[in-house]
Amino acid sequence: MLQITELTRRFGEVTAVDRVSFTVPPGLTGFVGGNGAGKTTTMRMVMGVLGIDEGEVTWQGAPITSADRRRFGYMPEERGLYPKQGVVDQLGYLGQLKGMTRAAARETVMAHLERFGLADRAKEKVEKLSLGNQQRVQIIAAVMAEPICLILDEPFSGLDPSAMDSMADLLREHTSTGVPVLFSSHQLDLVDRLCDRLVVLARGRVVAAGSSEELRSTGPSRYRLVLDGDAGWVRDLRGLHVVDVDGPTAILEVEEPGAEQALLTEALGRGAVHELSPIRPSLADIYREVTA
Amino acid sequence: MSIPEHRGPAWPIVMRRELTAKLTDKAFLIGTLGSLVILVGYFGYVTFTATKSQSYAVGVTAADRATAATLVTRAKGIDATTTITLTEVPDAAGAKAGLDDERLDAWLHQQPSGWTLTSRDGSDALATILGQAISAEVLADQATRLGTSPEELLKSTRLTQAYLIGDAEKAGLAKGVGFAFAFLFYLAALMYGITIAQSVVEEKQSRIVEIIAAAIPIRHLLAGKILGNSILALGQVLLYAVVGLVGMSLAGYGKYLGVISGPMAWFVAFFIVGFVALASLWAVAGSLASRTEDVQATSGPLTILVMLVLFSGLFATGTVREVLSFVPPTSIVAMPMRVVEGAVPISQVLLSLGLLVAFAAVTITVGERLYRRSLLKTQGRVSLRAAWSSTD
Structure with a gap:
């Protein structure tokens, strides 16, 4: 398990990351936040490519060492590879830097290229590949050496839907063997769909963390009511906050537990009720709320 | 599946990549070949005119x-x-x-x-x-x-000439060989220096350096880069020198080869140490930039330094030159040129080389620190002061 405790980084006057704490247990953890929220800065500190002003990063309970990091898979924010070097050559090089033998690195690289349908472009220079393919090569660089933990900065950006699926499959393969994966993304629906947990960052601070169910349950529960006639009368009920009334439809927030039952009784007494249903807030709603 | 692991230092891997990247680069190969053709052509012409009846x-x-x-x-x-x-x-x-x-x-x-x-x-x-x-x-x-x-x-x-310094032809030859040495160093230092700076900034700009830095100590990246390029530079210079020497013997200067090969060995020694001393500074120049376009600005002072080394070797005379032949980095060129032109006590040559080695030790230590601290700063140009005083 990767644990981040009170991590802080300042750039001059600006505190980019402000006492950030969260854990990355085995499984997929989504790292969500707007531009400049501090996601990349946090990930770079975890990988040791940026100095830490305060706080610490621990791996399996002990302060992280460079030997640990050497076994991490890392994908930096801007896709970085040697543009003028062939795909196999540079992936093989990166594998060797991570401690693989030349032959083992080559073998793993070819297997991964095969999987992404890039085997026939193995000898091509990276700059000749499309951006999506460059990204596939990049993710191979991160996962090829059987990483014990994955830190991926925006791995899904710029991928087409089928590439996203194969990327997601690849990540699940690694999480299924108990590898913690932390990945950042702007795409909330994607994070919602894939992640076991998520950490929301805003202005350098953690504003929410937990499973998406946990996050959803923290907000007030909302209901949608659809009647035959006008729903204006709901404003007179106690224990409810009326968010919106539009003709026969009303959106309500329950302030006192059980108020929704009283509402139903009242509504049935007044006529037909077409719908009374809880509204599952989307992650985007929650995100807007916690980062507001 | 478990992956066979290779345990050992990372710098040889980096060095090998630097070598193969360059040796498979068409522009590099064509450039080297072109220079060889010019060199062979020149000696061919000299040989032809010398033996023409x-x-x-x-x-x-x-x-x-x-x-x-x-x-x-x-x-x-x-x-x-x-x-x-x-x-x-x-x-x-x-x-x-x-x-x-x-x-x-x-x-x-x-x-x-x-x-x-x-x-x-x-x-x-x-x-x-x-x-x-x-x-x-x-x-x-x-x-x-x-x-x-x-x-x-x-x-x-009959007037028999006894030579104290050497006869005029030999002196002329010494001058020529000295100039060739000086220019070879200048070209190699500049060309490979810029290559090193560019390759550093390429890694920095593409962020691959973050992947590398997470995998190996940055020291090893620097060492592999410097060693790889030093081997290439020296190999290329030796290639030219060998072709030059063969050419000289064909052109009828064979009797001077013995005279020149001694200074040539010193030249190689000064070249190696001098090149390595400057190479770490070129790497710093690259690491201070964030984009390829910045390299020209960050490497400006080094370009001037290399030119200074060349000109001091070529144009300084008398006491000034004697002093410069001990002061690094001008000694890289000035001392071998003095050696090729006449008798310099071996103790002086060794002292000068020793000073150069010490200088290289300083530039490597300082260079490593600056490189390590500015390499991962990817926003804009990094000032030397900021790189020196920052904490990683």
Whole structure:
């Protein structure tokens, strides 16, 4: 398990990351936040490519060492590879830097290229590949050496839907063997769909963390009511906050537990009720709320 | 599946990549080949002109024919590559006509005051050799009359030169070789320096450096880069030097090879240490930039430094040059140039080399620190001060 405790980084006057704490247990953890929220800065500190002003990063309970990091898979924010070097050559090089033998690195690289349908472009220079393919090569660089933990900065950006699926499959393969994966993304629906947990960052601070169910349950529960006639009368009920009334439809927030039952009784007494249903807030709603 | 692991330092892996990246680069190979072609072509030309024979058609009147023939024989003994063919002309007018329509290169005729060589526009080489032939002939004639030999006659007049510094030809050669050394260093230092800086900024700009930095100590990245490029630079310079030496021996300077190979060894020693000393600074220049476009600005001071090394080697004289031959980095060029030109006590050479090694140790230590601290700063140009005082 990767644990981040009170991590802080300042750039001059600006505190980019402000006492950030969260854990990355085995499984997929989504790292969500707007531009400049501090996601990349946090990930770079975890990988040791940026100095830490305060706080610490621990791996399996002990302060992280460079030997640990050497076994991490890392994908930096801007896709970085040697543009003028062939795909196999540079992936093989990166594998060797991570401690693989030349032959083992080559073998793993070819297997991964095969999987992404890039085997026939193995000898091509990276700059000749499309951006999506460059990204596939990049993710191979991160996962090829059987990483014990994955830190991926925006791995899904710029991928087409089928590439996203194969990327997601690849990540699940690694999480299924108990590898913690932390990945950042702007795409909330994607994070919602894939992640076991998520950490929301805003202005350098953690504003929410937990499973998406946990996050959803923290907000007030909302209901949608659809009647035959006008729903204006709901404003007179106690224990409810009326968010919106539009003709026969009303959106309500329950302030006192059980108020929704009283509402139903009242509504049935007044006529037909077409719908009374809880509204599952989307992650985007929650995100807007916690980062507001 | 478990992956076979390779345990060992990372710098040889980096070094190997630097080597293969360069050795498979078409521009590099074509550049090297082009330089070799120019070098081979130059020595081919020198060899050709040195061994090319010259022939002259010289007109003589019937009266001078016999004497002229003995002169031609003597001339042959003085310079075998010059062939003089005698053609008989009826008189002065006939000789002039022969010169006019270019059948003759010159007209040789005897007058009471001596010989006259008439040509269209003067032919120094022919006049020199004929002059020597005439002196030798006259001398032999006089000696016979006095009952002695030309050698006896000239014995007490002979001026034997004893060389303290070396003879003029050797001095000229030394100068030439020194210039070649200086330029080779200049070109290699600049070319490979910029290559190192560019490759550093390429890694930085593409962020691959973050992946590498997470995998291996940055020290190893720097060491592999410097070693790889040093090997390439030295290999290329040695290649040129070997071709140059072979060319020199073919061009008839073979007797000087022994004289030059000693200084050449010193040159190589100074080159290696000097190149490594500057290479870490070039890496810093690259790491201070964030984009390829910035490299020119961050490497400006180094370019000036390398030019200073060149010019001090070429143009400094006297005491200034002696001092500069001990001061790194100007000693990289100045000391081997002094060695090739004349006797420099070995203790002085070793002292200078020792100082250069110390200088290299300093630049590597300082360079490593600056490189490590500025490499991962990817926003804009990093100032030297910021790089030095920052905490990773």
